[in-house]
Amino acid sequence: MYELAIRSHFDSAHYLRGYQGRCENLHGHRWQVEVGLRATELNEIGLAFDFTELKAILKDILGGFDHVCLNDIQSFKDINPSTENIARTIYELLESKLKDERAGLSHVTVWESPDACATYRK
Numbered sequence: 001m002y003e004l005a006i007r008s009h010f011d012s013a014h015y016l017r018g019y020q021g022r023c024e025n026l027h028g029h030r031w032q033v034e035v036g037l038r039a040t041e042l043n044e045i046g047l048a049f050d051f052t053e054l055k056a057i058l059k060d061i062l063g064g065f066d067h068v069c070l071n072d073i074q075s076f077k078d079i080n081p082s083t084e085n086i087a088r089t090i091y092e093l094l095e096s097k098l099k100d101e102r103a104g105l106s107h108v109t110v111w112e113s114p115d116a117c118a119t120y121r122k
Contacts, residue, residue, distance in 0.1 A: 002048040003106065005036045006055055010062040014070040014081040026069065029112045033062065033090060036106035037098075049103040061093045083112045087120035095122075 013028040035058055039048035064073065070081035075089045091108040098105055111117040 002039045002042070002103075003036060004039070004048055004051070004054075004103070005034050006051060006058065007032060007034045008055070008058050008062055009033060010066040012065055012068050012070050014076075016080050016082060017071075018080070031065070031086065032111040032117075033058070034107075034109040035090075035094060036108075037103045038106040039103040041102055043102060057094065057097050061090060061097075083110050083116070083118040084120070086110045087118045091120045091122070 009030055009032050011028065011030050013026055015026045016023045018024075035054065037049050037054070042048055065086075070076050070086070075081075076085065079085050087108045087110040090110065091105065094108065095105050105122075107119050107121045109117050109119040
């Protein structure tokens with residue numbers, strides 16, 4: 001089994017509706033995102049998945065989250081933009097764009113700070 005991962009980031013603000021504490025106020029983060037893929041075999045040139053292609057797909061998705069208030073975008077109109085929900089949302093958006101049959105999406109991990117993260121796996 002091969003496991004690959006890439007990392008990227010985006011900057012945005014959010015607030016947690018219904019939270020009793022400081023996070024109910026508008027605040028920002030530099031969100032770090034890790035995407036993991038798993039594959040059982042390599043292609044004819046020895047790659048499980050092209051990192052350049054994966055980075056481009058992730059960049060396109062994260063562009064919709066960058067420099068916005070996450071609460072204002074469609075993905076988070078009905079759910080809180082918590083780290084957990086952000087990880088799941090990015091996973092689902094990636095899953096719909098990845099069509100390579102050799103490599104499958106393993107996980108998405110999102111850090112809201114250097115010492116706090118959430119991982120989503122199906």
